[in-house]
Amino acid sequence: MLVSVAIVTLNEEENLPRTLTSVRWADEIVVVDSGSTDRTVEIAHTLGARVIERAWPGFAAQKNFAISQCSGTWILSLDADEELTPELQTQIRTMLASNPPIDAYYLRRRNLFLGRWIKHGGFYPDPKLRLFRRSAANFALTPQFEERPVHETIAFDGAAGTLDFDLVHNAYPALSTYIEHMDRYSGLGADLLVAKGRTSRSLLSFLSNIFVVPQVMFLWNYFFRLGFLDGREGLLLHLYHATYTSWKYAKAWEKARKV
Known part of the structure; x- marks a missing residue:
């Protein structure tokens, strides 16, 4: 199995269809849900994801658990309010099929606020390390917290590339x-x-x-x-x-x- 997508969710019925539709080409989609009370789990099943329900232990710990449940050589870690542009989908599929020498890649994130693409003020391109070989990286834990409560980051030691196209962050519609x-x-x-x-x-x-x-x-x-x-x-x-x-x-x- 080449590519697994890992997503953690909680009440994401409005965002999840966009996200899952943009990665339906992946070999595996793993959704770890922490007790949604809306249609999140139903939508994930309908769009082909494997759903695991697990109590919320913190951002980093939940995302690391999602990664641990993936079988692919490569992991694409996404938030439930993110989606890949068609150009980025094509680039990832083409690149990974060629067995690239680099173990991790940053994705350029396009942040939307009230529906507008925020291009200035440090909000773009907002690179995020989200694509990596399964054995090469995970979400870092801090000495102060077993699970970092916010602004979790991926721990990776090595050369990383940056892809050319955007990951769209449908962050704050209101x-x-x-x-x-x-x-x-x-x-x-x-x-x-x-x-x-x-x-x-x-x-x-x-x-x-x-x-x-x-x-x-x-x-x-x-x-x-x-x-x-x-x-x-x-x-x-x-x-x-x-x-x-x-x-x-x-x-x-x-x-x-x-x-």
Whole structure:
């Protein structure tokens, strides 16, 4: 078996059909679901995936489990809100059939926000290492957490290539979805900050992390990295991303304050 696709899911009935349709050419699709209450599992079965139901242990641990259930020589690890463009599908199929010498590849990710492709401000091409030989890589675990709670990354030691075409990230179709995710991710990010002792204990660090850092981040990405070229959607994305940073440090301070 040449190519296995690994996906973890939770209530992804709106996104999953796009994702699975874009990888139906793969030799195997493994979906690990953590208790969806919508039609996610039904859709996965209908579109040819092998579904495994497993309680949620954390992002990295769940994705590593999904990889461990794959049989292919190559693993394509996707989020349930991502899809391959037709050009990327063709490139992957053609390249892997030739037995390439490199063991891992970055995919250029095209992030959509409120339906708009965000091309500036550091959001594109947003390369993600997602395609690799099964024995060559996995999702890294941190010393502070058995499973990293957010922003999991693939651990790979070696030369990696970058493919030419895009992985489309249908990230946030509505502001309510984005705000809900950022509230949850800022809490998970705060846990990492607490584990590292970065809890803004002094007044100076508190002011810096809660106010100055987010403001500087917004100015840098929106103006100097040309985020303003992405219209109203770009303005909202950079404004709320800076707010997420402030929330993260504020929640870390609050958690430490309770100890």
